Amino acid sequence: MNRRDFLGGASASVLASGMLPLLAQDREKNVSPDDTFSVGVIGPGSRGQELIRQLLRIRGVRIAAVCDIYEPRFAEVDQLAGSPVPRYKDYRHMLERKDLDAIVVATPLYLHAEHVNAALNSGRAVYGEKSMGFTPEDSLSILRTVSETGKIFQVGHQYRYAPWFQDAVQRVRDLQIGKVTQIVAYWNRNADWRRPVPEPKDERLINWRLYREYSGGLLTELGSHHIDVANWVLGEQPIDVIGVGSIAVYHDGREVDDNVQVIFGYSEGRRMTFTSMTSNSLMGEQLWIYGTSGSLQLTLEDATFYYEPRPIHAVNPHSEMMQHGVTTGASFRAQGEMPYRGPGTRLATASGDDPTLVACRSFVDCVRGKKQPLADVQIGYAAAIAAACANRSIQSGRKEIIPPAPAAG
Ligand SMILES: NC(=O)c1ccc[n+]([C@@H]2O[C@H](COP(=O)([O-])OP(=O)(O)OC[C@H]3O[C@@H](n4cnc5c(N)ncnc54)[C@H](O)[C@@H]3O)[C@@H](O)[C@H]2O)c1
Missing domain, CATH: 3.30.360.10 (Dihydrodipicolinate Reductase; domain 2)
Known part of the structure; x- marks a missing residue:
């Protein structure tokens, strides 16, 4: 099926929303079951959805869960992913799941520290949007949690x-x-x-x-x-x-x-x-x-x-x-x-490639290979x-x- 045929079959609401699921040819090839990389997203709003879009291009990545307090986001994510994604209104319930390899935090700034720290403390790697923390104390707390947990943290400074x-x-x-x-x-x-x-x-x-x-x-x-x-x-x-x-x-x-x-x-x-x-x-x-x-x-x-x-x-x-x-x-x-x-x-x-795609790809590689990200917590701290x-x-x-x-x- 080519893109035109696909568009012909898409529902009016999908077309009206301007959000299309990724087509198979947009994804990286050669997926084996062992490559599966499951991501949970807290705050799939404007930026969170862009990160989902880019992450879904990467070999093996699936969006396994999303958390938001604004109901319309869930349908938007389902459309992006092309199938229903398990949804949560409370991030703590999402973090109880055992199958998540990494968490993306793209909530409003004042929530970054709460969500990033909880996700790191749950044992997951985190891609956290900039600015890393709202207050200096928030940024310091993330710096400390990364150091205490030893988990991988990458900040959204994609440039x-x-x-x-x-x-x-x-x-x-x-x-x-x-x-x-x-x-x-x-x-x-x-x-x-x-x-x-x-x-x-x-x-x-x-x-x-x-x-x-x-x-x-x-x-x-x-x-x-x-x-x-x-x-x-x-x-x-x-x-x-x-x-x-x-x-x-x-x-x-x-x-x-x-x-x-x-x-x-x-x-x-x-x-x-x-x-x-x-x-x-x-x-x-x-x-x-x-x-x-x-x-x-x-x-x-x-x-x-x-x-x-x-x-x-x-x-x-x-x-x-x-x-x-x-x-x-x-x-x-x-x-x-x-x-x-x-x-x-x-x-x-x-x-x-789009710097956000490169940053996401690098994050997944770092988590898979247990390597330190380029845009690490120190970089996030200094700017925030x-x-x-x-x-x-x-x-x-x-x-x-x-x-x-x-x-x-
Ligand atoms: N790196 C970049 O270039 C870039 C670009 C744009 C935005 N951002 C950053 O991304 C973050 C989000 O910005 P945005 O424009 O996507 O905002 P947004 O408002 O579009 O999205 C935020 C989402 O978080 C949800 N949310 C709010 N409270 C929540 C809660 N308690 N639990 C779960 N979800 C909750 C909102 O309902 C919304 O869907 C900001 O920190 C922003 O600076 C980064």
């Missing part, structure tokens, strides 16, 4: 698995753009972040991102990815942070800011600035890494290098000095310092604690010190 990120970051770490002291990241869009709510009683369940009780807003939802990249490039987590934010456009009852501007301090005076606004999409999502001899622009699709045309501290030649007096790089020159407008050098690295402290700074109006991860062991 760690993107070939163009890996190649570009390695080049930066090899000093291809000189000494990096500044990183400037934008995650801008022109959208209000609201989801439609069929029943008013479900407003906070569906739009949890907009309320401070459940969400860290733009910093945890978007910024944590960029903070992770900065940590990766600079080889450490930030030391301190100062930030501001406000609700400037969407006065609709939300509690989280619709724009934030935050500066993270790293050792040796290095800095990362994260800015996010939801009322203008010109800059989109992009992260700039500035070095003394070049710059790198990283996006969700590619990596482009730009090289500095000349040393920036040049003193003008003698003749010019005689005519106009001494001019240095610090002096004003009317025609100086225009932005560069030419093309950069785009990395030829193939983008490969920085995002949480940034929110504390916005709320307190003061610079916040970011506690380092406790020494392992």
Whole structure:
């Protein structure tokens, strides 16, 4: 049966939902009964379903159980999986099952620590979505549980698995753009972040991102990815942070800011600035890494290098000095310092598979082979604690010190 025939046979509700079960040809081949890898998913909402979609492409993976408190999710998962998936409203009952190899946690942020810790303590490997923990204490508790249980934990920072990120970051770490002291990241869009709510009683369940009780807003939802990249490039987590934010456009009852501007301090005076606004999409999502001899622009699709045309501290030649007096790089020159407008050098690295698929495949391999994941709990901790402290700074109006991860062991 080809895809067209299949679509012809699909029910109207499946088509209307836009969710189609995976076709046989989308899955990896050569499944033997021994390869079966059973996954339970807590929180199969938007991201959880994307993870299910990608996991189902991997050899031997089956979604063996799902847990959610919002009834419509169960039918959505059944449609994705192509057959009914055992369902639970209480994750504790799901974790009592003996046949689960791993648990995916994709619930709202404020529940991550509860669900990840319970799943690890039940003896399962866990793929936990970012931001790893809501509060610094939550992130610390996950760090401790991973250490105490010895179970595999991978955090949902899937860009760690993107070939163009890996190649570009390695080049930066090899000093291809000189000494990096500044990183400037934008995650801008022109959208209000609201989801439609069929029943008013479900407003906070569906739009949890907009309320401070459940969400860290733009910093945890978007910024944590960029903070992770900065940590990766600079080889450490930030030391301190100062930030501001406000609700400037969407006065609709939300509690989280619709724009934030935050500066993270790293050792040796290095800095990362994260800015996010939801009322203008010109800059989109992009992260700039500035070095003394070049710059790198990283996006969700590619990596482009730009090289500095000349040393920036040049003193003008003698003749010019005689005519106009001494001019240095610090002096004003009317025609100086225009932005560069030419093309950069785009990395030829193939983008490969979707980073989420690569991250899921790597997670399954790590669990099967008892190996440590690349995006491990330390990486999750470093990004999550920085995002949480940034929110504390916005709320307190003061610079916040970011506690380092406790020494392992
Ligand atoms: N890595 C990425 O690129 C990426 C992308 C999007 C979202 N995320 C993360 O994934 C997580 C979920 O985001 P989302 O957009 O899918 O949210 P969502 O609201 O679409 O899904 C969350 C699901 O959890 C369910 N839920 C709520 N309380 C529960 C409970 N007590 N027990 C069981 N289920 C419960 C909800 O009903 C919902 O189905 C967030 O942490 C988000 O930051 C990561």
